[in-house]
Amino acid sequence: MNAADIQELTGLVREFCEERDWDQFHNPKDLAIGISTEANELLDLFRFKSEEDMREIFASTDKKIRVEEELADTLFFVLRFAQMNNIDLKKILEDKLAKNGQKYPVEKIKGKNLKYTELD
Amino acid sequence: MNAADIQELTGLVREFCEERDWDQFHNPKDLAIGISTEANELLDLFRFKSEEDMREIFASTDKKIRVEEELADTLFFVLRFAQMNNIDLKKILEDKLAKNGQKYPVEKIKGKNLKYTELD
Amino acid sequence: MNAADIQELTGLVREFCEERDWDQFHNPKDLAIGISTEANELLDLFRFKSEEDMREIFASTDKKIRVEEELADTLFFVLRFAQMNNIDLKKILEDKLAKNGQKYPVEKIKGKNLKYTELD
Amino acid sequence: MNAADIQELTGLVREFCEERDWDQFHNPKDLAIGISTEANELLDLFRFKSEEDMREIFASTDKKIRVEEELADTLFFVLRFAQMNNIDLKKILEDKLAKNGQKYPVEKIKGKNLKYTELD
DSSP: OOOOBHHHHHHHHHHHHHHTTOGGGOOHHHHHHHHHHHHHHHHHTTTTOOHHHHHHHHHSHHHHHHHHHHHHHHHHHHHHHHHHTTOOHHHHHHHHHHHHHHHSOHHHHTTOOOOGGGOO | OOOOBHHHHHHHHHHHHHHTTOGGGOOHHHHHHHHHHHHHHHHHTTTTOOHHHHHHHHHSHHHHHHHHHHHHHHHHHHHHHHHHTTOOHHHHHHHHHHHHHHHSOHHHHTTOOOOGGGOO | OOOOBHHHHHHHHHHHHHHTTOGGGOOHHHHHHHHHHHHHHHHHTTTTOOHHHHHHHHHSHHHHHHHHHHHHHHHHHHHHHHHHTTOOHHHHHHHHHHHHHHHSOHHHHTTOOOOGGGOO | OOOOBHHHHHHHHHHHHHHTTOGGGOOHHHHHHHHHHHHHHHHHTTTTOOHHHHHHHHHSHHHHHHHHHHHHHHHHHHHHHHHHTTOOHHHHHHHHHHHHHHHSOHHHHTTOOOOGGGOO
């Protein structure tokens, strides 16, 4: 993966939206809808698919591009949500990892697919 | 916003998951579920909320942190999905912006909240 | 609205799926994905839309049919999920209404768009 | 499953909401958000879960109740969306099944987990 600063990508997204005068529509609720609907277009590509089907998707150039496009649309709205609401993505990710590190201590969760509410 | 390289953040996410031996659960379908479920926890914070309610959320430190945490969880799974499937987020975002630029030409879409399928 | 028994509609859905030999794909996770992805196709029709835009959608026969089709797809998977997992929709809805009636007592919640966690 | 008329269940949902004076919040966008967020709480119960994990969920009374409650919340918003927008759920489901029957002809789709766009 190439170096890619989040600020730089966010700048591209902001420019794209500002050129189109879209600030007026981009309130938090509708941007959160944007993340959810795009995430579900990504999810839809794996509906009813087996492990083998999924390997086939990533082995096919055409199908892999579909996956990448839906993931890109999801990322677009994540960056836009942060930009419109002055949220520092690096900071909140680091803070959340620190918090989740306590909810999911390595010695209790290692190799388990449990929710922290299911840990004793 | 501070400088924040996507590679660096992705490295933190990968390390978090590898320490916990979670690669075995992180197939594309379940990671896409992760993005969708976290995006919906974010969306849930705005359900039934008016524009004024939303301003109040961002004016309250406690409520803003809830928003930031759900956005961070969503970003976590976007980064993890990309890392597990060798996807270059910068490249796919730039490619998608170029494609969307053609679907939504500035002169046709400016100031409109339409789908490209609704443009003539 | 015409009389419509849930059992009868569930029978139509089951027949549709059995004719196509789809039981093998319809585990709980993938059916829950089905509900989420179809609900998000419905939600997508309202993304960035104002109250006035929404009235226009319901005033247009073509657009209203799009809404109805996505709602029908969502209901399809709700009925299918219940049928495959032996869940009595009437019973669980009545039970949940009783439980929610206690979480949201009329005298505390009337006219408010709060979560029960926000009530004092 | 007991006989359960959709009109009757819809009546219970309408009564629940009207007692709480919630019509003012229940526009189509927010009700579609309701369906999506509740569907994702259901979906979250199966995140990272294997086939065996899922059998365990349905074998545990406590965990099965969690599934039923999230499914009930999803159904609640489907019924409420239909009621607020004068949609006849029986009619739209029958219409959609007829349409899907043509998109997914038995002789082409039997035993396959494909999208109709993937059929030749």
